[in-house]
Amino acid sequence: MRAIGYYRVKDSGSSPEQLGEHMGEQFADYCKRYLHQPMTTFGDDISGDESSTGTSALPGYRQLLDYLKESQSSFLIVVPDATHLGDDLEAVARTMVRLESDGSKVTCNDDDMPDPLQNALATMGVKGVSRTRSERIKESMRERALMGKGLGKPPFGYRNGQDGTVEVVPEERPVVELIYRLYTKDGIGLRLIAQHLNEREIKTRRGGNWNMVTIRDILKNSTYMGTYTRFGLRLPKSHEAIISPQMFRTAQDETRARKPVGRVVNSQPFLLSGMLFCGYCNNKMMGVTRRQSWKRKDGRRSSGVYRYYQCQSRNNMSLCQYHTWRAPLLEGTVMSQLKYALKVGAANGNEAGTDRADEIKAVWDSRMKNADRRFLQAMKRAAKGEMELGVLGEYLKELDKVRRGAENARRPKDVEASLSEWDSMDFGDQQGFLLEHLAKVIVQDDSVDVLV
Structure with a gap:
């Protein structure tokens, strides 16, 4: 297979040129041992700038990406070990997803642990933990x-x-x-x-x-x-x-x-997650997605996806009755009441949400912690071959989305502008706005009470 070498070197007593030459020799030896055709080698000197992982700080990596794009072909990309792909697990995963997105394959020049994800978990460990x-x-x-x-x-x-x-x-x-x-x-x-x-x-x-x-x-x-x-x-x-x-x-x-076999459920998140409370038992209401299919009179099959909010006590503990609202209807009702409450508050000189900064920060801190945990679990599954690399990329996108939401939550918002641009706002921005301005929503079968 046609192979490309890539490495990152640091100042370790030898010049970057000497280190690069040594890496090139190791790559050539690897190709000779495993009968690969060496095409070219790219390298980056990261001495004195260990935190630089973006493409602008890594000209060799940028050249590698350009080479892959112009070639429109698949290659075997060989690195000495996972540390040459990033300085932590997240950086390694991002580099892997990017390099293999067009069909190329990344491997480590390590006979004991050639898989980059396994290599990263073995050599780096979990962030913040001394191995x-x-x-x-x-x-x-x-x-x-x-x-x-x-x-x-x-x-x-x-x-x-x-x-x-x-x-x-x-x-x-x-x-x-x-x-x-x-x-x-x-x-x-x-x-x-x-x-x-x-x-x-x-x-x-x-x-x-x-x-x-x-x-x-x-x-x-x-x-x-x-x-x-x-x-x-x-x-x-x-x-x-x-x-x-x-x-x-x-x-x-x-x-x-x-357990259902062969079905991958990719449910979209619910806008009001964590904000709804059952008016009968005071437990939280959770979003539920149901998929149904049926046979029509003409013999053809139809299917539909239904999203609604249901009392969590009913779902998990069977302690409450069947209290449920269709998601679009409940979300529309909450937004109508919230807009009215915010207008009344503005007219009276009250700014909803201004005294909830600590509560909002705690919510986003919890979400970031959960997103980090889900990514790490996905990383381990991908390293075991239980998950495709593309799916791992979706967990990275989720991580980015939560971080953007947390960052946006720190910025002051113009309420009128946010409401007027609501339909064009990103889901994370919408949820961040609701977290800032919604204290609690109490839901009963025939009424919704929005507290700001």
Whole structure:
């Protein structure tokens, strides 16, 4: 295959020219070993400017992009290791997505770890975590696990005993057994299991209500069959089991059987997420997307996508009734009331949202943290081959969108101008405006109360 070499060098006692020559020799040797045709080599000197990762600061990288564009062909792009693609995981991912967007392939001149994403995770680690310290901590925890000692907070049904070993909580054990029996023997789904427990006033460890997430976490946790799994260790019979391995496997088979296969759901975000509260139970309302298909009288099939907001208690805990609003209708109603409230406030000399700066900042900080977490999870999945690189690029776009929203939220806005340009505004800007000017929306079946 036709190959291109690319590298980035820093001042390390040798001149950039000497380092570049050495990199070129390594690239030529790589092509000879693996029978690739070397086409050309590009390099950048990043000495004294380690934070520069944009194309303007990397002329060699810019030349590489121009070469790929003009050639209109696919190449194998060889780098010494992932640090030559960026100085952190995000930068590496962005470079990878850009270089492979036109069909080229990137690889590392590293026989042990040629995949750039795997190489990056191995050499860079997670941002803000010392790899040496991290490995030291992991090794200590592995030793504790091998001795049967509990690590962290054990799941519902277990506790750490006085000697540090994991032991069963007698009063919680029957609840775990009931959950597995309802799921594997009686064929009851997650929501109905949560409803079953809540109706009988069986509480979680924290004294709260059960929901689909807490039920699902119990059903997929191998701890309950006596197996410890963490840090690459898998230790069967490391502690007392609550359920049998056969029942655990049955639960996993049941989960796979219920999961839709071959369908990729790409739901658009909901404008009022996090701002709506049920007027009957005061829990949040969540956006739901439903896809339906049906057969028409003439034999042809039709399909439709329906978006609406529904009480989260009904969805996850079955504690509330079926309170739902179609998304377009509710969003239109909220906007009409908000415009009126803002006009009245302006007429009275009151600026809605001016005293909520800390609250808004906390919301955006949380969103950025979640976007970072989702990107890191996607990076790990892509490194394992479980996700296409193009999908990883979508997570990077989401990260950019959240950052733009956070930046825009810091800037003062002209309310009238924002409302007049509403339909042409970016989704993130719309949501940022609502976060700034909406305190809360209370929703009932026949009324909507907007608080600013």
